[in-house]
Amino acid sequence: MSERTTPNEIIFVDKNHIAFLDTNPTNYGHILVVPKKHTDFLFNLNEKEYISLLKIARKIALHLGKILKSKHIYLFVKGRQIKHVHIHLIPINRRNDAGHLPRRKINSEKIVRIGTILRNSMKSKLFLS
DSSP: OOGGGOOSOEEEEOSSEEEEEOSSOSSTTOEEEEESSOOSSGGGSOHHHHHHHHHHHHHHHHHHHHHHTOSEEEEEEEOTTTSSOEEEEEEESSTTTTOOOOOOOOOHHHHHHHHHHHHHHTTSHHHHO
8 A cells, every 4th residue: 555545543454454444434433454465356366365355354344343333244345446456344233324236127038148157157167166
């Protein structure tokens, strides 16, 4: 992370990750968990890096939930707009505390088509390896 973007309220740091309070939070206690390795897409991380990031996010989320007595911790991943993948952890107590993602109407034939494509492609040796 550059000097310009280094946050003030760092709550966790290790050799591969940094976690800090969001300066424009959706809710009180909103945390960003960021890998130090630069990538704008979560699945560009190798499997070890990916699992490590999710493990750290889980530990922080469980601790955050205890400290703030939150019913749930909403998790989502971003990285395109800022050009660096990061996980949002947002404590929520009510259904609409974190907002929601837009939904779209999709033709049922398209749903069946993509379902068939996904099921068939997941049977391949490449997917199972």
